Amino acid sequence: MKKNNLYYILCLLLCGLTNSACLDTLTEDPNSYYEKKDFFTDKSKAQMAVVGVYSVLPTLYGDYEMALPCSDDTYYASGTNSDNTRRDIAHYTLNPANQYVYNAWKGLYQGINYANYAIQGIEGMENYEGDTDLQAMVAEAKFLRALYAFSLVRYWGDVPFKTTYSDSYEHTYQPRSSRETIYDQIINDLNFAKGHLAWADASSSPEKASQGSARALLMRVLLQRAGYSLQMDGTITRPDESKRQEYFNAVIQEWEEFKTNGYHNFYTTGYLELFKGFSAGTLDSQESLFEVAFYSPDGNTGTKGYWGTYIGPAVAAPGIASTEANQFMGRANALFRVVPEWKEFFEAGDARRDVMVCTYKFNWDKTSYSHKKVENKSGRDWYPGKWRREWMPIGYKNPNVTDVNFCYIRYADVVLMAAEAFNETDNTPEAWKLLNSVRKRAGATEITSENYASLLKAPKVYNLNFINDGDEAGRFRTALYWERGFELAFEGQRKYDLIRWGIIQEALALFFENSAANTSTSTGYPAGKNFRKGKHELFPIPTDELQLNYLLENKNNPNY
Numbered sequence: 001m002k003k004n005n006l007y008y009i010l011c012l013l014l015c016g017l018t019n020s021a022c023l024d025t026l027t028e029d030p031n032s033y034y035e036k037k038d039f040f041t042d043k044s045k046a047q048m049a050v051v052g053v054y055s056v057l058p059t060l061y062g063d064y065e066m067a068l069p070c071s072d073d074t075y076y077a078s079g080t081n082s083d084n085t086r087r088d089i090a091h092y093t094l095n096p097a098n099q100y101v102y103n104a105w106k107g108l109y110q111g112i113n114y115a116n117y118a119i120q121g122i123e124g125m126e127n128y129e130g131d132t133d134l135q136a137m138v139a140e141a142k143f144l145r146a147l148y149a150f151s152l153v154r155y156w157g158d159v160p161f162k163t164t165y166s167d168s169y170e171h172t173y174q175p176r177s178s179r180e181t182i183y184d185q186i187i188n189d190l191n192f193a194k195g196h197l198a199w200a201d202a203s204s205s206p207e208k209a210s211q212g213s214a215r216a217l218l219m220r221v222l223l224q225r226a227g228y229s230l231q232m233d234g235t236i237t238r239p240d241e242s243k244r245q246e247y248f249n250a251v252i253q254e255w256e257e258f259k260t261n262g263y264h265n266f267y268t269t270g271y272l273e274l275f276k277g278f279s280a281g282t283l284d285s286q287e288s289l290f291e292v293a294f295y296s297p298d299g300n301t302g303t304k305g306y307w308g309t310y311i312g313p314a315v316a317a318p319g320i321a322s323t324e325a326n327q328f329m330g331r332a333n334a335l336f337r338v339v340p341e342w343k344e345f346f347e348a349g350d351a352r353r354d355v356m357v358c359t360y361k362f363n364w365d366k367t368s369y370s371h372k373k374v375e376n377k378s379g380r381d382w383y384p385g386k387w388r389r390e391w392m393p394i395g396y397k398n399p400n401v402t403d404v405n406f407c408y409i410r411y412a413d414v415v416l417m418a419a420e421a422f423n424e425t426d427n428t429p430e431a432w433k434l435l436n437s438v439r440k441r442a443g444a445t446e447i448t449s450e451n452y453a454s455l456l457k458a459p460k461v462y463n464l465n466f467i468n469d470g471d472e473a474g475r476f477r478t479a480l481y482w483e484r485g486f487e488l489a490f491e492g493q494r495k496y497d498l499i500r501w502g503i504i505q506e507a508l509a510l511f512f513e514n515s516a517a518n519t520s521t522s523t524g525y526p527a528g529k530n531f532r533k534g535k536h537e538l539f540p541i542p543t544d545e546l547q548l549n550y551l552l553e554n555k556n557n558p559n560y
Helices: 005-015 020-025 043-054 056-067 086-090 099-123 132-156 179-196 211-226 241-261 271-280 322-327 411-424 428-442 452-456 472-488 494-500 504-514 543-548
Strands: 075-077 288-292 336-338 360-365 370-375 406-410
Touching: 043 056, 043 099, 043 132, 056 086, 056 099, 056 132, 056 288, 056 406, 075 086, 086 099, 099 132, 099 543, 132 179, 132 211, 179 211, 211 241, 211 288, 211 406, 211 411, 211 494, 241 411, 288 411, 406 411, 411 428, 411 472, 428 472, 452 472, 472 494, 494 504
Parallel strands: none
Antiparallel strands: 075 336, 288 406, 360 370
16 A cells, blocks of 8 residues: 555554654643653654644544534435434434544544644744744644634534643633634634645645645635534524625635646546545545545554445455455445435436445355355445445455545545635636536536536436525536535535535435335435434534533533
8 A cells, every 4th residue: 555654653653653752742641741841852753743633533534424424415324223323423313422422522622632732842842933844744733723623613513622732631621612713713724734834746645734735624614614504592594795705705715726736636547546546545646635544554453444344335244264364355334325316316427426326235155255246226225335345455454444544625625615616706607617627527417507407407306496596606506516415425525515505404304205215114314304403403512521511511502
């Protein structure tokens, strides 16, 4: 696998093989080991502190981030019995004691605290103001702090937040901060990051933050901020139109910088090969702007990932001797299902259809002593297909663990975000041009005024009565609804697109009422029935946190 130095350093850090001083400073009580003034003495230690900020990502994205953005209108968790983890999240039956929600909350605050530690320590080093290397390290840490903080705001709204390091648990107790204040800090961090990080090039690894990843995340933040969100008083509001226009124009400014730089573009060999490459371990920074890195040297330690096993087509455990593990695929438990109707929404020639929707599984055949591909006739048994065991190098170290990275943000998303901003600033012709560039890469028909109804109305797709398409801007919004689903399903954004557009309840209800995932006797995809507007746009504050942090005044998010 093609991994850069940071990847190995991160693996070693989590395996406990690096300088113990670095690990000690990143514990909850670092003052019992090394003070910052004793640790930040040279650039190598400063870099290790930054690696520590990265180290939280695999814990969050190895499993939890498959479930937290689920269910939207593209996928759901299989099984409907309560599990206090992914199923309850996906089916909107969760409560404040949900373990995945608690672990995500804890992990995000850990990441922010590690970032605060690194930023304060490096900024206090000798000659920081004149050292571009140290400033770039701070830029990486600020990018990661912004990433963690953005997840907090999207998941919980107004939350405790600070930008100073906490050296004891009690010092972390804070009252809620307004999400607008947190957004301001996120934007400040990303502005610093983009000003002190280099653009990627062909020699770059997407496992490290770059100027492009900072600008792309800023675009995502601005669009989310411009949209609807659930407030603490139970109302769902969005900024006034003047602020929205400010945010949309800022998105366009970032897009212009991408065009000026010119490096980032669509993966040169196409959509299918892009996702085959993720499973194969290929690192290509042209379309992939930032990836969460996974690598386990033995399948049990290091940064363990489950992309392609927990999410992906099912693969039966091979009935082999342990000494033969390097000759066969490992197991894939396939804990999620795709909403099957999407397969028919694609045009037949759209390369994304058979990547998004996987209709087969692999059984173990004792007679041939090999895995056999088997088609699942029922759409209730189709899988999200962007990560697959069959696309990985043969062999495994642990039947459930993979080294497959998660691409957090990629160029196609940047193009569609820019298109949305152009449409919302009265430049719909440019918006169509960008959206159609994404379709062109996939081999899909360009959308025009003449073919709009044949491609984006029933019977080809569902009629979206909750989007007014009486003018060209509205027709573009309808197209964008479908296009972001076609292009970006399962990549962590869809649920939050629907929330910021203010249509999540309507979208879930539409698919619930029409999906073959539900029958008269069995409901496999109950999200549209269970989703409650004014509640499920946010997660609950975890019970443990409410009990410990008295400054939260035992007040949870609305209707929990």
